[in-house]
Amino acid sequence: MSFETAVGRVVGLLDGESPGQRVALIAVEPVAACRRCMEGRGCGAGLSYASGTTEIAIPAPSGLKLAPGDIVELRLPAAALLRVALLAYGLPLAGLLLAATGAALAGASQLTAVVAAGAGALAGVLSARRRLSLTCPRPLKQLELAVPRAQPEAAA
Numbered sequence: 001m002s003f004e005t006a007v008g009r010v011v012g013l014l015d016g017e018s019p020g021q022r023v024a025l026i027a028v029e030p031v032a033a034c035r036r037c038m039e040g041r042g043c044g045a046g047l048s049y050a051s052g053t054t055e056i057a058i059p060a061p062s063g064l065k066l067a068p069g070d071i072v073e074l075r076l077p078a079a080a081l082l083r084v085a086l087l088a089y090g091l092p093l094a095g096l097l098l099a100a101t102g103a104a105l106a107g108a109s110q111l112t113a114v115v116a117a118g119a120g121a122l123a124g125v126l127s128a129r130r131r132l133s134l135t136c137p138r139p140l141k142q143l144e145l146a147v148p149r150a151q152p153e154a155a156a
Contacts, residue, residue: 003075008056010070016059024060024145026072027053058143066145075144087131095124 008026016023058074060066099120103113 002078004078004081005076006074008072008074010066010068010072011055012068013060013066014057020062022060022062022066023057024066024072025055025057026074026145027055028074029053056143058145060145064145072145084132087128089128091128091131092121092124095120095122095127099123 006028008028010024011027012025014023014025015021066072096117097120100113100117103116108116
């Protein structure tokens with residue numbers, strides 16, 4: 001199974017919902033390979049905004065000793081990321097194409113087909129937003145914290 005990875009820094013530890021469970025608050029920098037992230041605009045998936053960093057809360061594995069300032073690696077299965085991308089981009093495109101094709105097959109004028117395409121795209125965007133708000137926690141539940149990377153030695 002392939003994973004998408006990101007590096008983050010632990011900024012805090014919180015008590016989890018169950019006794020003994022800890023939740024790590026991780027600050028994640030935008031990926032340098034993504035031009036939109038580096039500009040602070042993000043992709044619309046809520047991963048990065050103008051601040052440049054995003055903080056996410058992830059349940060910390062019980063055997064993992066974390067402290068604020070630790071560098072950690074976050075891993076997300078590539079399939080989960082692909083599902084989110086398909087919802088975010090595929091539903092609006094499908095709505096646009098289906099509405100435009102339906103209007104054209106119904107013998108509507110070009111103007112009507114264009115308006116129908118816009119309405120279909122809007123319906124796809126609204127549907128995608130609703131689906132993402134319902135499904136986004138699931139990919140985050142698949143997010144794993146890897147063992148902290150070796151911390152650089154402080155100069156004595």
